[in-house]
Amino acid sequence: MSRPGSRHIHVPRVDRSKVVVGSVWDDSDEKGFWLTKTPDERLEAMELLREIAYGHDSTTARLQRVLETAEFPPR
Numbered sequence: 001m002s003r004p005g006s007r008h009i010h011v012p013r014v015d016r017s018k019v020v021v022g023s024v025w026d027d028s029d030e031k032g033f034w035l036t037k038t039p040d041e042r043l044e045a046m047e048l049l050r051e052i053a054y055g056h057d058s059t060t061a062r063l064q065r066v067l068e069t070a071e072f073p074p075r
Helices: 030-035 039-054
Strands: none
Touching: none
């Protein structure tokens, strides 16, 4: 069960039977494709790639903030 306000994205499985080998220097219309997308769509795609690479972990949804103080003796 998900908490209110939390979101769950369905991460599709990667089909590893389809492999395309190419060079990063090859001309492609990939840049043109992404320029046709809105900034929100690009961010959503980037988040999907991040979740595919690192997995979805709700505990990392927030940054933990820790305050640590050190007391030094007076000089």
